[in-house]
Amino acid sequence: MVRAKLLIISPCRNEADYMRHTLDSMVAQTVRPDLWVIVDDGSTDQTPQILAEYAAKYDFIKIVPKANRGHRSVGPGVIEAFYAGYRAVRPDDFEYICKLDLDLELPPRYFEILLKRLEENPRIGTCSGKPYFLDNESGKLISEKCGDENSVGMTKLFRKRCFDQIGGFVQQVMWDAIDGHRCRMLGWIAVSWDEPELRFVHLRPMGSSQQNMLTGRMRHGFGQYFMGTGLAYMAASALYRMTRPPYLIGGMGMWWGYLKCLLTRHPRLEDPAFRAFLRRYQWSCLLRGKNKATAILNKQRAAVWRPEATETVFTGDR
Template sequence: MLMAFCSNRDRPDTTPLPLPRSTDRPMSRPRLCLITPCRDEASYARRTLDSVLNQTQPPDLWVIVDDGSTDETPEILDSYARVHPCIRVVRRADRGARKVGPGVIDAFYAGYEAIDPSEFDYVCKLDLDLDLPPRYFEILIDRMEADPRIGTCSGKPYFRQGDRLVSEKCGDENSVGMTKLYRRSCFEQVGGFVREVMWDGIDGHRCRMLGWVAASWDDPDLRFEHLRPMGTSHKGWWTGRSRHGFGQYFMGTAPSYMVASALFRMTRPPLVVGGLAMLSGYFGAMLRGLPRYDDPDFRRFLRSYQRHCLLRGKARTTEEYDHRSASRWSPDAPASSPVPGRSPS
């Protein structure tokens, strides 16, 4: 049973969590809700909590879903929630182990279902192992307010290597999974997140199919530190990169594009072995005949986009596809049904 804690009082899990009262924020200001799935993040939680609470545009509500932590994470969350009214903590039972991909999205939806989405203009899936620059949300929301076609966006992740920060080299054509800010209407239109490993790739392509723009920017004021580098996994680099390869297979990526992507990743830490792990995950799933994302229209769109990326470059291709899809953009279109998870193809 889910339990939400607000000012140390239990709240039924069927009741949407209310917005904290505030007298110092104008009513016209865009309303932001963060939803953070987490498990065993005691090593990083305080840095993330402090960096979010010190934002120039802090969240109106921050729902943190503790997905069965066994370390000090629950105590840390409770100590912050007692002091900061915008924080609400949702508890989930311990499943026995960290479960990335579908497990993370299950936890995200435990938070999303605890709010009334109509109360918010923007919703962000945010991890608890990040250190955000102070104007992060202010800058992103300003850009989205200036361009109504931007459906989802983010800054860029960096990880620390000795005394310097190194880019994780994420593409500009989508928001990154660890901090995925969404216009709430766009999130509803694309049907939300797939409950599978490549949820944070599928969503951006679905945005583009419907005429929305998905983007991330490497501006100095939008660079954030990823305290647990992408693809490392709690079980090591090989597991994390292999999982990414499987995710590309599930999404429907063509073999030629997968090979090109893996070759590029071989130039990033861990050198060579990271790309080999991606190929192992992708072709291992192919040889076992594992299920793929069951949406033929999506797969055709994806492979056409990837083919053009190989021939013309990703930046030029993304610009052309965004331009072509503008006629399909309908911001008031009804919400889609929830997108499927693992389905036979």
């Protein structure tokens, strides 16, 4: 049986202000998905009506409604909604799977280029382009400065075999970093590229929150602690973020979110081997720079890469 190429799953909740941009840019893709499952996570605005309008026009769009939990849940709620869509179809029928947000404007060749690179390099397990946001004062697009060592959370394209081996997404904040590190543990490559045809507009800037930007940055600090990030690496990361918009307060929020969890001994991801792997990599990043550390690690981990393995290595944390 010839497998379909691309399955996209989009969790969404109350995205009426943004979603037409994503829907229209997906319809305009040079390579459309074979199936696009959009999970309406209990929206109370015009989201259901807009989804119904597009589903009636395009047969590759399938809508999965989900009961309203009463609030937006960034992180765990998003992944819960993703898996509602995942269970509604037969994901094993597809070669590639993508988690895609509905607050993006994608360039027209976005998926064409990414799929071509996945097919050219079988070690790539997950990949993406880079997010930019519009600065209201200057009118210019500004990079969100995401590292090259992982695909970005708002558009994560996975090789299905890699997605299976890492056990999918963890249902917790920082799910979109844990997956990339798990890829490297198993010898896969996680990567994103900052190129004109792969740059997309993020209409809701990364690190924002349903409450405010500071809350979003504190949540990121909690996520870093939960994942297992070391104190030195977190300090360096927070200092760097202080130099990016929102200046000072963003990095300070991250630092406080991490430190609060450290002081209260908040539970961490129950995977000591993963946390040890992560900290070795982070120390290498501090000493060598992230790009060089990642290149060295990818070369070392080639020896453990087993692309045809069918077992799930990481389990029990969805």
